[in-house]
Amino acid sequence: MxxxxxxxxxxxxxxxxxxxxxxxxxxxxxxxxxxxxxxxxxxxxxxxxxxxxxxxxxxxxxxxxxxxxxxDPDFDMVKALLDHKKNLLQKKERIRTLLETLDKTIDHLKNKHTMNHEDLYKGLPKEQAQAWRKEAQERWPDQVKHSEEQLLKMSPEEFETLKANFSANGQQLVSMADKDPHSPEVQRLIADHYHFILQFWGKPGSPIEAYKGLGDLYASDERYTAANGTPNPAFGQFMQKAMHYFADNC
Amino acid sequence: MxxxxxxxxxxxxxxxxxxxxxxxxxxxxxxxxxxxxxxxxxxxxxxxxxxxxxxxxxxxxxxxxxxxxxxDPDFDMVKALLDHKKNLLQKKERIRTLLETLDKTIDHLKNKHTMNHEDLYKGLPKEQAQAWRKEAQERWPDQVKHSEEQLLKMSPEEFETLKANFSANGQQLVSMADKDPHSPEVQRLIADHYHFILQFWGKPGSPIEAYKGLGDLYASDERYTAANGTPNPAFGQFMQKAMHYFADNC
DNA sequence: GGTAGGGTATGACGTAGGGTTAGGGTCAAG
DNA sequence: CTTGACCCTAACCCTACGTCATACCCTACC
CATH class of the missing domain: 1.10.1660.10 (Multidrug-efflux Transporter Regulator; Chain: A; Domain 2)
Structure with a gap:
């Protein structure tokens, strides 16, 4: 033996x-x-x-x-395998989503585009993103309505690209919240942000004035309540300053 | 604040x-x-x-x-994201393969089909499977050659299904190696095994005699050398007995 | 019989990202 | 003054081993 x-x-x-x-x-x-x-x-x-x-x-x-x-000779193989398959499918689906978001982020970083707060919270618990949307609709019903109309005209690909770009842009802005809102680097991002807003909100009338008004909303105390239940005056005021400066000097 | x-x-x-x-x-x-x-x-x-x-x-x-x-403000985001994407793609590919194998195994268990030693080692380090194939070709060149011809006629789906079924069958046989080779449960698996062999080796002539001959090969001391570098007389003899009994009584 | 080289053993610490007690302080309301 | 909600640290638990550290065993060669 x-x-x-x-x-x-x-x-x-x-x-x-x-x-x-x-x-x-x-x-x-x-x-x-x-x-x-x-x-x-x-x-x-x-x-x-x-x-x-x-x-x-x-x-x-x-x-x-x-x-x-x-x-265990009586172990239920089929059940175990099916359970396992379910787990694998979930993992796979998650990876698929991650890859999508990754592609968009990479694309953004390469092309220096723009970004959105909704997408900033993409990947976080769903409740947060939903709370954010709800809040946005309560605060700016007209704009949200119009924006949704605009978005529905887009192809899914356009829409995803737009979201990804906006998301990346917003992320960069967050990371620069401690810098001078009038500095060229911030203003470059704000310019992208403005162009995004134009497409996204698409509000008719005076775009520049609307953009300033949006800046004022950013400065509101409860600006970040939407996403996480807490105020964030610092970033809101940073955005307000940056957006006003851009609107006045573009 | x-x-x-x-x-x-x-x-x-x-x-x-x-x-x-x-x-x-x-x-x-x-x-x-x-x-x-x-x-x-x-x-x-x-x-x-x-x-x-x-x-x-x-x-x-x-x-x-x-x-x-x-x-680190100078962190190379794009590179990191691309690296990460590569990892995710690999993970995804691996999961895809696992799902395939899982499906086949599940299918087998549900339909009580057959199985193959090559597939038994599927999922193990590649070197082992390759060593196994190499050994098989050295030991049974004619059969392997004929088998490959048969396999090339199949569609990929047929081939995958066949492999999966054979794999599951062989696995079950391994797990029953300590039971009576003549028992109905073993003989049921052997019957499936025989039908598989018919398709897989497809040797012309007397299938029953060929099957007995194959059983003798199973009994060879070096039967399992192919897969792991070590003899496995116990399982080989078990298979020989089961296969001979089947050939004589089917 | 000594020694070099390889194989073997146990034990313990480290990993990532926290979960889960255990034991004990803090604070506002009733 | 008590209750309950909240806070703290310390420390063990989880997966599936890798990586030492230390020490015993065995064979071969001189």
């Missing part, structure tokens, strides 16, 4: 010695024999079991689950 | 208090003030920083990376 010591088995199975030690300790795979001096010796059964372990491990099962699975 | 205590901030941002403690400890987000008795108080800046942290966290960045990213 062939017997293998740890290193041999490790090499055959393509795992580390440490892994075998670990599996031994947690009871997932124990050697068939211990020599007098304590060496682990594994036989054929252990070899096969290890192969099964590795199979399920590749399937991303947890070791604990694998142990149950291999030790 | 508004100040928030841990729980308030935690609620606003949708994270746990423990998380804020953690971020404080690792220096990712420290409170602007500590009261005399040690309470953490956060201001607007911290709030914004936390939002940025959560944004990147949703992108699956590590906290360490987020810290660098937020603290």
């Amino acid at each position: 062939a017997q293998y010591a740890v290193k041999k088995l490790a090499e055959m199975a393509g795992v580390s010695v440490r892994t075998l030690h670990h599996y031994d300790r947690i009871g997932l795979l124990q050697p068939s024999v211990r020599t007098e001096v304590g060496y682990r010796l594994y036989g054929e059964k252990e070899l096969l079991r290890l192969q099964q372990i590795l199979f399920y491990k590749e399937m991303d099962f947890e070791l604990k689950t694998i142990a149950e699975l291999l030790d | 508004a100040q928030y205590a841990v729980k308030k901030l935690a609620e606003m941002a949708g994270v746990s208090v423990r998380t804020l403690h953690h971020y404080d400890r690792i220096g990712l987000l420290q409170p602007s003030v500590r009261t005399e008795v040690g309470y953490r108080l956060y201001g607007e800046k911290e709030l914004l920083r936390l939002q940025q942290i959560l944004f990147y966290k949703e992108m699956d960045f590590e906290l360490k990376t987020i810290a660098e990213l937020l603290d």
